[in-house]
Amino acid sequence: MAESSFYPSRPLPYGRQHITEADVAAVTAALHADYLTQGPTVAEFEKQFAAYVGATYAVAVANGTAALHLCALALHVQPGQRVITTPLTFAASANCVRYCGGEVHFADIDPETGLIDLAKVRALLKAHPKGHFTGLIPVDFAGLAVNLEEARQLADEFGLWIIEDSCHAPGGFFIDSQGREQRCGNGQFADLAIFSFHPVKHIATGEGGMITTNSEQLFHHLLRLRTHGITRDPADLRREPDGGWYMEMQELGYNYRLPDFNCALGLSQLARADEGLARRRQLAAQYDAAFAQVPGVTVLAPGRPGHAYHLYVIEIANRKGLYDFLKTRQIFAQVHYIPVHRMPYYEGLGWRAGNFPLVEEYYAHCLSIPLFPTLTDEEQAYVVACITEFVTADNAG
Numbered sequence: 001m002a003e004s005s006f007y008p009s010r011p012l013p014y015g016r017q018h019i020t021e022a023d024v025a026a027v028t029a030a031l032h033a034d035y036l037t038q039g040p041t042v043a044e045f046e047k048q049f050a051a052y053v054g055a056t057y058a059v060a061v062a063n064g065t066a067a068l069h070l071c072a073l074a075l076h077v078q079p080g081q082r083v084i085t086t087p088l089t090f091a092a093s094a095n096c097v098r099y100c101g102g103e104v105h106f107a108d109i110d111p112e113t114g115l116i117d118l119a120k121v122r123a124l125l126k127a128h129p130k131g132h133f134t135g136l137i138p139v140d141f142a143g144l145a146v147n148l149e150e151a152r153q154l155a156d157e158f159g160l161w162i163i164e165d166s167c168h169a170p171g172g173f174f175i176d177s178q179g180r181e182q183r184c185g186n187g188q189f190a191d192l193a194i195f196s197f198h199p200v201k202h203i204a205t206g207e208g209g210m211i212t213t214n215s216e217q218l219f220h221h222l223l224r225l226r227t228h229g230i231t232r233d234p235a236d237l238r239r240e241p242d243g244g245w246y247m248e249m250q251e252l253g254y255n256y257r258l259p260d261f262n263c264a265l266g267l268s269q270l271a272r273a274d275e276g277l278a279r280r281r282q283l284a285a286q287y288d289a290a291f292a293q294v295p296g297v298t299v300l301a302p303g304r305p306g307h308a309y310h311l312y313v314i315e316i317a318n319r320k321g322l323y324d325f326l327k328t329r330q331i332f333a334q335v336h337y338i339p340v341h342r343m344p345y346y347e348g349l350g351w352r353a354g355n356f357p358l359v360e361e362y363y364a365h366c367l368s369i370p371l372f373p374t375l376t377d378e379e380q381a382y383v384v385a386c387i388t389e390f391v392t393a394d395n396a397g
């Protein structure tokens with residue numbers, strides 16, 4: 001490939017937010033409104049987000065980690081209970097179980113997709129008496145949806161609940177056995193689904209998160225847990241109110257609320273979500289086509305329908321070399337993820353190198369390269385040229 005004379009006018013990270021003047025105007029308006037928090041923008045964001053993913057209910061929360069914690073609480077995770085997740089995720093997917101005193105177990109990935117291998121989950125479940133495990137937390141890794149119809153069958157067979165960690169996949173879907181598109185977070189198969197609005201994710205609110213569900217009971221419970229375990233809803237009160245101020249703290253909850261101005265930003269971003277998703281998919285298709293011509297670069301799960309492309313992941317022999325080289329060219333790639341069971345904290349709980357060899361092999365070679373809606377075609381071509389230059393020289397040397 002010819003050397004290009006193009007040099008990017010800005011650093012190119014693996015992901016970044018896209019803030020428009022409309023976003024700024026929306027936040028400004030929210031700051032001038034009557035409520036900074038707990039106002040009407042929260043419910044509006046919840047309503048529109050639920051509609052976007054095709055779920056009945058949504059609960060806005062402080063961040064994706066808080067969303068996971070509240071889900072674990074709402075599903076009554078107890079000390080000693082065992083929950084299965086993937087080692088290929090951000091630590092928070094597993095940590096929520098630990099917050100409630102539960103035990104985290106892992107099933108290795110399918111190296112073709114990066115997703116938890118449901119056949120391995122089945123084998124793990126079958127190796128123990130029913131009731132040994134209580135829940136499953138699959139992750140729509142990089143934006144590729146887990147087949148939750150299959151996960152639900154397993155869950156029903158073995159008596160598990162499901163929390164879908166869909167932080168990477170708003171707008172993503174899988175095709176079910178009837179040929180229908182099943183959107184991530186639509187609540188058809190998972191009990192609860194969670195999203196994050198951290199700036200690198202599809203929709204940014206600064207910090208922020210959302211839980212979606214089709215269960216009215218879980219929805220009401222989550223609303224209470226989000227605000228200290230307190231309710232004012234006359235339908236839920238256990239005692240006769242002694243005045244207009246009356247409210248009840250019925251259980252131990254938290255303050256995990258998302259302020260109105262964050263929700264205003266979320267609403268404005270949500271209005272452009274499909275546009276951003278389309279651009280992510282277009283960029284991914286362009287990367288796929290370019291890397292098909294570059295020996296030594298393998299693309300993770302190319303050309304899958306419904307992929308929401310939070311990350312674009314390549315696998316290469318000399319990952320550290322490429323990572324360091326790209327840094328000298330203003331390209332800030334990232335590794336997703338150091339497997340959770342290899343974190344010192346989880347090793348302290350007994351997990352070891354070699355426990356999940358497929359994810360460890362994946363980790364040795366993976367690199368997430370720039371993918372975000374405002375990445376220009378020219379910038380993308382530059383990224384491809386730099387990677388090609390490195391891989392070609394590395395192969396020759």
Ligand SMILES: *Cc1c(COP(=O)(O)O)cnc(C)c1O
Nearest residue numbers: 063064065090092167196197198
């Ligand atoms: C970002 C992320 C989280 C945590 O979300 P925060 O909003 O940063 O707390 C959880 N799980 C996955 C897979 C994520 O990517």
